Amino acid sequence: MAVPSFLRASIHHEIKTIEMHTTGEPTRIIYAGFPPLTGTLLEQRAAAKAHHDNVRKSVIHEPRGHHEMYGAALRPHTEHVDAGAAHMGALFLTHEGYSTMCGHATLALGRLLVDCCASIGDADPSADEETIFPKRGELQFFSTDASSAGNNIGAKGQVEVRLHVPCGIVRVTVPAVRTNTHGGFRADSDSSRLIHYLSVPSFAAGTSITVPIPPSLRWPALPQDQSSITADVAYGGAFYLFVTAAALGFPKSLEKPDMAALNEATRNVKAAFNAHEELPRRYLHHPDAADLQFLYSVFVTEPGRGVAAPVADGADTGVCFFADQQVDRSPTGSGVQARVALAVAKGERKMGQRWTYHSLLSGAAEGGKGGFVGMPVEEVGVGEKVGVTVEVSGWANYMGVATWVVEKGDEVGEGFDFEALGARSSKLDG
CATH class of the missing domain: 3.10.310.10 (Diaminopimelate Epimerase; Chain A, domain 1)
Known part of the structure; x- marks a missing residue:
C-alpha cells in the first residue's frame, strides 16, 4: 500500500503490516519496516528489545494499537532459515515485550505464508510476495484429493511450513487448494479444514x-x-x-x-x-x-x-x-x-x-x-x-492491510501506554 506523495517529506519511519485474527485475537504481522537484525533468532530478539523497541511500541501501543494488541515480525534470515531447516523466522510482539512462542500467531503466519505462493507462475503477480517470503518457492503442495490429480487446478491438499520462532522450529500444516499448474496454491477457505501445527516439546x-x-x-x-x-x-x-x-x-x-x-x-x-x-x-x-x-x-x-x-x-x-x-x-x-x-x-x-x-x-x-x-x-x-x-488445530482470518507511518518529531505517535500512565498517577497521588 503506497503512501501518498504529499506525505513523504514528513515521514520518519514507515511500517507495512497484514492484519489477521485467530478466534478474535489479533496478529499484526510486520513484513516491511522492521529494522535489519543479524545473528541467531534469540540474538535478534535481544537486539530488537535493546535497540529497536520503539518499533514494537509504535505498532502495538496506542495510538495505532491498544493494550490487547499482538504482533509478529517476519524474519527471513535466522540460523535455521539460512541452514535450510526452516522457511521463515518470526518474532512475537506483545504489549509488554517479546514472547518466545505464540500459537494463535503461528496459525495466522502459516496461512499467510502459504497464500504468498498463490501467484507462483503467474505472469503478473499482484503483490511483492518475493519480498515478503523469499523462500516461498520451496513450499510443496501435497494432494489429499482422491478424486483429482494433484496437479489439477482446484485440487485439495496441504502445505507444510517450517516456522522458526524463539523457542524452536514449529511445523505448520495448512490446508490448501492448487491455483495453477506452476506450483501456486493458497490456503483453503473451507472452514471444516483446520490449520495444524506441531509444537516444540512441551x-x-x-x-x-x-x-x-x-x-x-x-x-x-x-x-x-x-x-x-x-x-x-x-x-x-x-x-x-x-x-x-x-x-x-x-x-x-x-x-x-x-x-x-x-x-x-x-x-x-x-x-x-x-x-x-x-x-x-x-x-x-x-x-x-x-x-x-x-x-x-x-x-x-x-x-x-x-x-x-x-x-x-x-x-x-x-x-x-x-x-x-x-x-x-x-x-x-x-x-x-x-x-x-x-x-x-x-x-x-x-x-x-x-x-x-x-x-x-x-x-x-x-x-x-x-x-x-x-x-x-x-x-x-x-x-x-x-x-x-502436541498438535494444535485452529483457524485464522484476514482483516486488512496497512501502511503505518511515524511523522518526524511526533513523540506521542511513537507509542504510549495510557493505562501505565494512570497507574503511575495513582501511585503519585497516594
Missing part, C-alpha cells in the same frame, strides 16, 4: 504446587483463612501457571466472570510466584536456553466447560492473562500445548486423544465455533523430564 514443570500469598498481594475474593493457592506449572513454548477459578476464591463458573477481579487476582498470583525465593528456580527451568525461563502467563481454567468439537472427546474453557495482563481472546495455542502436556503428566489424556480448548469468546459462540483442538502426538525427552509434542 512438559509439565510441576503439579499441585503451593504458592504462598503474602498479605500485601491478597485480593478481596481470597478467603480470609487462606494464605496460599494450589496451581500447576507447564511449558508450551513459554511457561504457564494454571489455576482454577475456585482456587482463586471465585466459586462461580467462567460463564460470566468478573474480569476486573480475575485480573487483580492473576496479577497478584504472578507477583507472588515471581517474588518467592524458591518457586521460579525450581519450576521455570528449561534445559535449552535461559531466555525461555520466565513466567509468561497465569491461566484460569474450568475443566469440562464448553462444547467439544466433533473430533474431540471433551472440552475445557479458560482465560489467559499473559505478558503485562493482556487477555487472550483465543484459546491460546502455546497454552493448549502446556495444558495437553499437563493432562498427559496427570494421566488425564492418552496419546492421540483430542480435546477442545475454549477461550471465553469461543466458548460463548454458537456451537463452540473457534475452539482449538489439542492432541498429544508422542513422548519426547526434555532434559531430565518427559514431555510431549
Whole structure:
C-alpha cells in the first residue's frame, strides 16, 4: 500500500503490516519496516528489545494499537532459515515485550505464508510476495484429493511450513487448494479444514504446587483463612501457571466472570510466584536456553466447560492473562500445548486423544465455533523430564492491510501506554 506523495517529506519511519485474527485475537504481522537484525533468532530478539523497541511500541501501543494488541515480525534470515531447516523466522510482539512462542500467531503466519505462493507462475503477480517470503518457492503442495490429480487446478491438499520462532522450529500444516499448474496454491477457505501445527516439546514443570500469598498481594475474593493457592506449572513454548477459578476464591463458573477481579487476582498470583525465593528456580527451568525461563502467563481454567468439537472427546474453557495482563481472546495455542502436556503428566489424556480448548469468546459462540483442538502426538525427552509434542488445530482470518507511518518529531505517535500512565498517577497521588 503506497503512501501518498504529499506525505513523504514528513515521514520518519514507515511500517507495512497484514492484519489477521485467530478466534478474535489479533496478529499484526510486520513484513516491511522492521529494522535489519543479524545473528541467531534469540540474538535478534535481544537486539530488537535493546535497540529497536520503539518499533514494537509504535505498532502495538496506542495510538495505532491498544493494550490487547499482538504482533509478529517476519524474519527471513535466522540460523535455521539460512541452514535450510526452516522457511521463515518470526518474532512475537506483545504489549509488554517479546514472547518466545505464540500459537494463535503461528496459525495466522502459516496461512499467510502459504497464500504468498498463490501467484507462483503467474505472469503478473499482484503483490511483492518475493519480498515478503523469499523462500516461498520451496513450499510443496501435497494432494489429499482422491478424486483429482494433484496437479489439477482446484485440487485439495496441504502445505507444510517450517516456522522458526524463539523457542524452536514449529511445523505448520495448512490446508490448501492448487491455483495453477506452476506450483501456486493458497490456503483453503473451507472452514471444516483446520490449520495444524506441531509444537516444540512441551512438559509439565510441576503439579499441585503451593504458592504462598503474602498479605500485601491478597485480593478481596481470597478467603480470609487462606494464605496460599494450589496451581500447576507447564511449558508450551513459554511457561504457564494454571489455576482454577475456585482456587482463586471465585466459586462461580467462567460463564460470566468478573474480569476486573480475575485480573487483580492473576496479577497478584504472578507477583507472588515471581517474588518467592524458591518457586521460579525450581519450576521455570528449561534445559535449552535461559531466555525461555520466565513466567509468561497465569491461566484460569474450568475443566469440562464448553462444547467439544466433533473430533474431540471433551472440552475445557479458560482465560489467559499473559505478558503485562493482556487477555487472550483465543484459546491460546502455546497454552493448549502446556495444558495437553499437563493432562498427559496427570494421566488425564492418552496419546492421540483430542480435546477442545475454549477461550471465553469461543466458548460463548454458537456451537463452540473457534475452539482449538489439542492432541498429544508422542513422548519426547526434555532434559531430565518427559514431555510431549502436541498438535494444535485452529483457524485464522484476514482483516486488512496497512501502511503505518511515524511523522518526524511526533513523540506521542511513537507509542504510549495510557493505562501505565494512570497507574503511575495513582501511585503519585497516594
